[in-house]
Amino acid sequence: MSDQLDQLQKAKAKSDKDKVSIQRELEDLHAAMDQESKGKQDAERFSKQLELQVAELQAKCDEQTRQLHDFSNLKNRINSENAD
Structure with a gap:
């Protein structure tokens, strides 16, 4: 019974550690997304x-x-008038 309790406590500690890690990663992703x-x-x-x-x-x-x-049109017209 003590072994089972010990294993459950270790599993809970690992689960809590994983949860914190995932929360940090999520916060980082939110910050990156905002940026x-x-x-x-x-x-x-x-x-x-x-x-x-x-x-x-x-x-x-x-x-x-x-x-x-x-x-250009004005120049051509003036040149034409001067040629006459």
């Missing part, structure tokens, strides 16, 4: 900022292309 989630949010925010910058630069590029086309 990954924050990193993902930061990356998404940065991505949106870059998308806005790309859109602004594309708009500027389109405007400069339009101006270049207008100036």
Whole structure:
């Protein structure tokens, strides 16, 4: 009977030790998950900022292309008028 009690106490101690270990691991995983989630949010925010910058630069590029086309047409018209 004493042996059985001793074995049960050892099994309980091992079980408690395993429980603590699993709880620590779970806490570590939660912390890692929180960190990954924050990193993902930061990356998404940065991505949106870059998308806005790309859109602004594309708009500027389109405007400069339009101006270049207008100036080219004006140059051709002036050259044509001067040739007459």
